[in-house]
Amino acid sequence: MTADQYGCTAAVLDRTPDAAVVSNLGVASYVLAAVRHRPRNVYLWGSMGVTTPVGLGLALATDDQVTVLDGDGSTLMGLGALSTVGGVDPPNLVVVVFDNGGYETTGGQRSHAATTDIAAAATACGLASWRAETDDGFADAYGAAVDHDGAALVVCSVAPVDPDERPPFDFAGVAGRARDAIAGR
Numbered sequence: 001m002t003a004d005q006y007g008c009t010a011a012v013l014d015r016t017p018d019a020a021v022v023s024n025l026g027v028a029s030y031v032l033a034a035v036r037h038r039p040r041n042v043y044l045w046g047s048m049g050v051t052t053p054v055g056l057g058l059a060l061a062t063d064d065q066v067t068v069l070d071g072d073g074s075t076l077m078g079l080g081a082l083s084t085v086g087g088v089d090p091p092n093l094v095v096v097v098f099d100n101g102g103y104e105t106t107g108g109q110r111s112h113a114a115t116t117d118i119a120a121a122a123t124a125c126g127l128a129s130w131r132a133e134t135d136d137g138f139a140d141a142y143g144a145a146v147d148h149d150g151a152a153l154v155v156c157s158v159a160p161v162d163p164d165e166r167p168p169f170d171f172a173g174v175a176g177r178a179r180d181a182i183a184g185r
Contacts, residue, residue: 086126
């Protein structure tokens with residue numbers, strides 16, 4: 001069984017409505033914008049492998065809750081970032097890895113998530129980690145991760161999302177809007 005990425009993304013925003021949410025290159029950003037486009041969303045269009053490092057930098061720059069919405073392929077591309085997150089261990093950072101088993105934004109190629117236990121890798125790097133396979137399981141795991149006193153990671157098995165579902169909005173204004181919202185301007 002797999003969870004619904006739209007439902008899980010809504011659960012993140014419902015549980016932490018004031019969090020800065022950093023989303024990775026394609027599908028995670030499209031889904032986040034479709035679920036709730038808001039000033040504290042940081043969409044990293046076309047930036048594979050850097051979502052967790054950007055989220056870490058943001059978590060270190062603020063006391064606000066920061067949630068990263070990453071993908072399995074993107075996380076595997078920057079797996080070393082989990083060591084840095086675990087070493088720094090900011091209490092306001094939760095990394096969510098949506099595992100759909102593929103690189104959906106670039107054509108659906110299979111990722112190595114089937115042969116790599118991302119949650120175990122995160123635990124080995126010093127992060128508390130949870131796994132979820134249903135919407136309710138994700139909501140519970142995400143809540144536990146937010147309540148954890150340290151950096152945490154949740155891996156959630158999700159069905160692939162159509163990457164052609166793109167929200168209509170002004171891409172040029174997104175970065176400045178997010179920066180101003182997070183800086184409190």
